[in-house]
Amino acid sequence: MLRDLSKFLKVDEEKENAIQDLLFKSQHTMLRSKKLVFDEERMEMCENLEFAPFTKFCPKCHREYPMDENVCYECLVALKDISEKTPIHDIESKPIFRFSGENSLDDFESIFCESNVEKVNEFNINMNDLEKIIRNIKLTSLRNLDELINDNYVDLNGITILEKVLLFTKTFVNVEYKSYGQQLGYFEFETVTIDDRQTASLQITTMIHELSHFLLKEILVGVLCKLLDCASNRFIDVIVTYVLAYSNFTQLIDEYSAHCCEGRFTVYGYQDYSSFLNIIAQMDGEMSRDEIEITKSIGNTFANAIKDILEIFIDRDLREDIKSNFLNYHYESPNYEMLKLENCEMLTDEGFLKAIWLIISEGFAAAGENLEILNDYLEEAK
Ligand SMILES: [Zn+2]
Numbered sequence: 001m002l003r004d005l006s007k008f009l010k011v012d013e014e015k016e017n018a019i020q021d022l023l024f025k026s027q028h029t030m031l032r033s034k035k036l037v038f039d040e041e042r043m044e045m046c047e048n049l050e051f052a053p054f055t056k057f058c059p060k061c062h063r064e065y066p067m068d069e070n071v072c073y074e075c076l077v078a079l080k081d082i083s084e085k086t087p088i089h090d091i092e093s094k095p096i097f098r099f100s101g102e103n104s105l106d107d108f109e110s111i112f113c114e115s116n117v118e119k120v121n122e123f124n125i126n127m128n129d130l131e132k133i134i135r136n137i138k139l140t141s142l143r144n145l146d147e148l149i150n151d152n153y154v155d156l157n158g159i160t161i162l163e164k165v166l167l168f169t170k171t172f173v174n175v176e177y178k179s180y181g182q183q184l185g186y187f188e189f190e191t192v193t194i195d196d197r198q199t200a201s202l203q204i205t206t207m208i209h210e211l212s213h214f215l216l217k218e219i220l221v222g223v224l225c226k227l228l229d230c231a232s233n234r235f236i237d238v239i240v241t242y243v244l245a246y247s248n249f250t251q252l253i254d255e256y257s258a259h260c261c262e263g264r265f266t267v268y269g270y271q272d273y274s275s276f277l278n279i280i281a282q283m284d285g286e287m288s289r290d291e292i293e294i295t296k297s298i299g300n301t302f303a304n305a306i307k308d309i310l311e312i313f314i315d316r317d318l319r320e321d322i323k324s325n326f327l328n329y330h331y332e333s334p335n336y337e338m339l340k341l342e343n344c345e346m347l348t349d350e351g352f353l354k355a356i357w358l359i360i361s362e363g364f365a366a367a368g369e370n371l372e373i374l375n376d377y378l379e380e381a382k
């Protein structure tokens, strides 16, 4: 019977419409209200962010905290204010490298006395002494690094490759920035100046290059202090600066060594080869081709000693990062012509000691005859 009624059914359009409307409306308003809640939540989150920024950090795990927090319960340590963290770029360092000795030779007169000239020529130094000098430099750099990290709450995992190299550079020298001229950077009297307008990869290579100049100088300061059994001071420093600058021979060693260090930690074939090509050009027949190659080999041998120092921080991982970062910026192919001319020889221990003897004994004698220049350097170094 019920079944029979079915043939009498029809759609109540009015009601249907009304219900459809309702369903639609409720759905619509529900959606709207949901959206509203969501937006409000977001607004609230934004407001929280705006009014409670992370102004504190944990000095141990370096996690950041809002200002109303006081403690990192994971590390069980009180939080520090973020203003106590200095950006690596602005960290000031005045690292001091010291060699000790019995004599304190505090003027040129006492340094260049006859018995000292004899000591230099006798050259009583062996590989063991050289290793001690290098160890001393490493130790001072690492102590400085430790101090810089602690004093400035540096998070090594939270800084860029450039900042890592910059921080490491600051363990050796004072770093200054320039924003003028073509020169990428230079090293002068315990200060490396870099152009911080340059790309990160160019700043990194420049720092490694200039750091190599500093380290070669510092190794020779160690050698001279050992020979004269004296403590290092600004007079010894100025003499070594002179020794590395007065002749094409020592300039070429210094420049080729820096060039090799730069290549070692970035990629060979991309450096500015003019740094040592200019020196060779100005020699004008002063040295035979073979002599120039041996001089480059001396530079290469120094570069290996310097590399050993740089690796206390620039380990394989960081080096790979530096290299890939460098290649990201340099799409051009390396300078194949110059790569063919790279000197890939180095001296034996015995040969290295003989080379250092040559540099120091000839240079020391020349320095002793040019006190005026040394005094000028002394003024500049102030
Ligand atoms: Zn923590």
Ligand SMILES: [Zn+2]
Residues within 6 Å of the ligand: 209, 213, 255, 258, 275
């Ligand atoms: Zn250079």
